[in-house]
Amino acid sequence: MSKKITLALIFGGRSAEHEISLISACAVHKNLVRSKFEVRSIYITRGGLWKTVEAPSTDIEALERGPAFSFLPWNAAPPVLGPLADIYFPVLHGPFGEDGTIQGLLEMAGVPYVGAGVTGSALGMDKVLAKSVLRDHGLPVVPFKAFPETEWTEGPAAVLRRIRRALPLPLFVKPSNLGSSVGITKVTTYAGLPAALDTAFRYDAMALVEKGIIGRELELSVLGNGSPEASLPGEVIPFRDFYDYDDKYKDGKTRFVIPAALPPRIVARIRTLGVAAFKALAASGMARVDFFLEKGTNRLYVNEINTIPGFTEISMYPKLWAASGLPFPRLLERLVELGFERHRNRKACVERER
Ligand SMILES: Nc1ncnc2c1ncn2[C@@H]1O[C@H](COP(=O)(O)OP(=O)(O)O)[C@@H](O)[C@H]1O
Ligand SMILES: [Mg+2]
Structure with a gap:
């Protein structure tokens, strides 16, 4: 049997999506196959402190009791070095997680990690930049x-x-x-x-x-590095006037249709656009690409890309892959492989430069 991979899950974080990150991390933790992975857990408090904890949980008080350590050599207040791992998996949503900041830290440390690099993460987080780049690539965005x-x-x-x-x-x-x-x-x-x-x-x-586009909201999961693949699309049917914060996280009355009921021609177009958007925005590993399908005209628009999509048991990203024949545990293995692959390729480029 080959040696187990030590994987460090990083979750919590300084953004408004702290709690969603905890739920995502619990689901990822549960779906990592134990015969293949040795899992370490790193919790980032809302205030930005890093803590070693037993496992992800939604009990914030318990998580905060974990011993603090410093990942930053110049911030050696708690002078303990955190858990070392073969690969790091930031399951952090929003600023200081999905925006290239932690990816930059992991690049500086020279360690492999899951998901998009600095550029892809930063572009994905910035709606104005993302739309400008998409438009530059001839992809349809809302005016x-x-x-x-x-x-x-x-x-x-x-x-x-x-x-x-x-x-x-x-x-x-x-x-x-x-x-x-x-x-x-x-x-x-x-x-x-x-x-x-x-x-x-x-x-x-x-x-x-x-x-404002009047129509349907569709989402697609993309997976890969150089030759990314697309899942089947899903549909979000917001309970309120639009898919706002309360609808996303409080009421839970939004309906998800997986896979979305669409003519094959539109499914094919969404998948082509999703992969093109992924490449245009320099994503790698994974991303969820969201679309609008305009009523009447049937025009498709790329709305946004999420480079660390929700990973809860009911989240679109893993659900769409499961519906496309890739169950959650296999999806995670694939993401880890892609993280290692990206690291190897980057290292080769850096060495060639020397
Ligand atoms: N141009 C638009 N036309 C119609 N609905 C929109 C538009 N932009 C945003 N929305 C609604 O607002 C929600 C959140 O906007 P979005 O751009 O996806 O931001 P976030 O990154 O916060 O998810 C969307 O899911 C959709 O319901
Ligand atoms: Mg959105």
């Missing part, structure tokens, strides 16, 4: 305008004028660099724009205003 906060505070009338001229109602106003629907407002009258922009700027110094 939008982006505004830095200074432009809004210095000339609100000009900003409002530009939006009215370019975009019809309804509109969606979003902070560029966040997830979980935090800070997002649907605007149905132009009079509602100033409050919506103020809300978005509470979360980021860059906001985007998008044309």
Whole structure:
């Protein structure tokens, strides 16, 4: 029998999606086959402290009792080095996890990890940058305008004028660099724009205003490095007016249809667009790509990419793979293989450069 792989799960984190990360990490922990993996658990508190814990859990008080260690050599307050592993799996959603920051730390440490690298993670997290790159690759994105906060505070009338001229109602106003629907407002009258922009700027110094699409929300799981593969698409049917934070995490009344009921032609187009978006945004390992299918025109738009999608037992990413013939435990093994593969390729490139 080959030697077991030591895998360190990193979960919790400083973002608003802390609790979702805990649920995701519990599901990942449960589905890692023990004959293949020796699992270590690293919990990051909301405040950013790193702790060694027995296993992921949703009991935050218990997790916080774990001994702290420092992953940063220049922050040696608790001078203990944390658990060393063959590969690291950040199961962190949102800023300081999905945005390239922890990926940068792991790159500096020279260790293999699961998922996208620094560029792919940073691009995926930033809605304005992601849309610009997708558009540059000829991929369909919803018409939008982006505004830095200074432009809004210095000339609100000009900003409002530009939006009215370019975009019809309804509109969606979003902070560029966040997830979980935090800070997002649907605007149905132009009079509602100033409050919506103020809300978005509470979360980021860059906001985007998008044309609201009336239609269906579809999601696709992509897996791979150089030649990524796509799952079957699924559909999200929000319970509320749109898929907002409460709908995502509190009410749980959203319906998921897996796989989505769609004509084969549209399924094929979604899969092609999903793989193209994954490549355009320099993702690797995994990503969930989300779409709108416009009512009436049947036009597809790439809405966003999530480089660390939800991994709970009921999350789209693993569910779509299960429906496409790849069960959760096998999916995790594949992600680890891809993490090692990416590390080997990067190392080879770095060595060639020397
Ligand atoms: N342009 C749009 N047209 C219609 N609905 C939208 C639009 N943008 C966002 N939404 C709704 O808001 C939700 C959250 O927006 P999204 O861009 O996916 O941000 P997040 O990263 O927070 O998930 C979507 O799932 C969808 O229900
Ligand atoms: Mg979304």
